[in-house]
Amino acid sequence: MTLVTVLSATVAVVTINNLQASWRSRQAGAALSAADAGVAQAVTYLRSSGVRGLDCSPTCPSNPWGSSTTPASVTLPGAAGQSYKVWIKPVTPFPQNDPGVYQIHSTGSAAGAASRPVTAEVSVTRSDVPKGVFARSVSGGGSASVTNQSVFSTSCVNDRSKIAMNGFDLAYDGIPVGVHSSATITGSKGCTTTNSIHSARPCSTGYPYDQDRLGGRLTAGDGCYDPRMAGSGPWAKYYSTYDTNGDGTKDVSSQIKSDADLFKIFGFQPELSQERIDSLRMLAQSQGNYWQSSSHWSSPDEANAVMFFDLAGTDTGGTVNLNDITGFGRDTNTSGTAPSCPSRSLIIVIEGGNAKLNSNQKLAASLILTGKSPNLGQLTKANGNATFIGTIFADTINLVGNVDITMDACFLANPSPGLMDFAVTSYREEDRGLG
Numbered sequence: 001m002t003l004v005t006v007l008s009a010t011v012a013v014v015t016i017n018n019l020q021a022s023w024r025s026r027q028a029g030a031a032l033s034a035a036d037a038g039v040a041q042a043v044t045y046l047r048s049s050g051v052r053g054l055d056c057s058p059t060c061p062s063n064p065w066g067s068s069t070t071p072a073s074v075t076l077p078g079a080a081g082q083s084y085k086v087w088i089k090p091v092t093p094f095p096q097n098d099p100g101v102y103q104i105h106s107t108g109s110a111a112g113a114a115s116r117p118v119t120a121e122v123s124v125t126r127s128d129v130p131k132g133v134f135a136r137s138v139s140g141g142g143s144a145s146v147t148n149q150s151v152f153s154t155s156c157v158n159d160r161s162k163i164a165m166n167g168f169d170l171a172y173d174g175i176p177v178g179v180h181s182s183a184t185i186t187g188s189k190g191c192t193t194t195n196s197i198h199s200a201r202p203c204s205t206g207y208p209y210d211q212d213r214l215g216g217r218l219t220a221g222d223g224c225y226d227p228r229m230a231g232s233g234p235w236a237k238y239y240s241t242y243d244t245n246g247d248g249t250k251d252v253s254s255q256i257k258s259d260a261d262l263f264k265i266f267g268f269q270p271e272l273s274q275e276r277i278d279s280l281r282m283l284a285q286s287q288g289n290y291w292q293s294s295s296h297w298s299s300p301d302e303a304n305a306v307m308f309f310d311l312a313g314t315d316t317g318g319t320v321n322l323n324d325i326t327g328f329g330r331d332t333n334t335s336g337t338a339p340s341c342p343s344r345s346l347i348i349v350i351e352g353g354n355a356k357l358n359s360n361q362k363l364a365a366s367l368i369l370t371g372k373s374p375n376l377g378q379l380t381k382a383n384g385n386a387t388f389i390g391t392i393f394a395d396t397i398n399l400v401g402n403v404d405i406t407m408d409a410c411f412l413a414n415p416s417p418g419l420m421d422f423a424v425t426s427y428r429e430e431d432r433g434l435g
Contacts, residue, residue, distance in 0.1 A: 034108030312352025
């Protein structure tokens with residue numbers, strides 16, 4: 001009888017231990033699931049808020065996503081008692097690095113003191129939209145100016161003499177600003193080869209940094225050549241792309257031979273992918289900034305706002321007056337670290353319509369018009385002492401009056417999350433603890 005009692009007690013102990021081990025295993029799995037939920041939420045934070053708020057990480061005083069000591073903490077519903085704590089650390093910060101790398105540290109917990117820490121790395125890169133002013137067709141007029149960024153086109157850039165280019169391109173390694181077309185650039189009205197700025201010779205001293213299809217080899221002393229354009233110089237990847245004389249060495253050139261070369265040299269695509277457009281539409285809808293009319297809408301108040309004007313079929317050809325947007329104006333030439341540089345961004349997408357900008361408006365944004373001429377995708381009436389800080393993607397741009405389209409360090413320091421790509425590139429479980 002005593003032996004039976006001892007054996008029964010032993011079986012009970014083993015059973016209890018097995019049950020405890022099974023419970024602990026389940027709780028460990030629950031803790032890992034919670035940690036993974038923290039990673040997913042951190043990626044969502046990056047997609048919605050961008051990366052500027054993490055400049056202070058790991059010691060951000062008011063942003064828990066950038067604080068290792070007081071991280072973002074969430075308790076999950078359910079009987080397992082799950083929760084997670086998560087924060088994000090810049091490894092190679094974006095946009096100083098493209099791609100940038102950010103490390104997500106997430107610790108999941110469950111009842112019974114089960115905990116599982118995980119680390120994931122996220123690659124952050126700018127999407128392949130133009131970092132400047134891009135349109136199939138560009139026309140100058142009046143005394144329009146473009147400052148600290150370049151103009152790109154796949155067709156004629158007309159009346160170049162009426163477009164003042166000032167400064168150095170902040171998005172492209174500090175090259176002097178210029179016009180880069182895979183077609184022709186004309187000094188005055190009339191898109192003919194005889195009016196091209198390069199019709200007489202490859203160097204146009206009035207526009208020494210411009211490139212088009214009729215350009216050619218530049219040589220020292222011609223008034224356009226700069227040694228920084230040659231060899232391993234900082235501007236070479238933009239100006240030394242062809243072997244023009246067949247000697248096996250790439251020469252400094254004012255030529256861009258094709259649309260494909262334009263896109264390759266300056267790293268962008270001629271149109272947004274449908275996936276990108278759909279993503280921006282969904283972001284605007286989630287923010288309440290989705291409109292199907294060019295005239296009945298309101299300005300956004302989100303820190304990283306997306307406005308989407310879906311006009312095709314409801315208001316096809318309608319013109320959105322950008323002067324009516326409020327809350328996203330500021331002074332130009334603002335440093336990225338200045339107190340007057342707000343942590344804000346705005347994307348404006350107009351599909352199936354046009355836009356106008358005048359009447360002394362100041363606006364910082366990324367403007368995207370997806371339609372095509374003759375009646376769509378046009379930025380018209382860009383005049384009236386208007387100032388636009390940011391990038392433009394359109395089919396047709398008409399620069400008249402005193403409009404200034406400019407770029408500054410503040411804009412580049414606040415890239416719109418909607419125009420950034422995020423990808424989890426690595427994931428690992430750290431040492432795990434079970435109480």
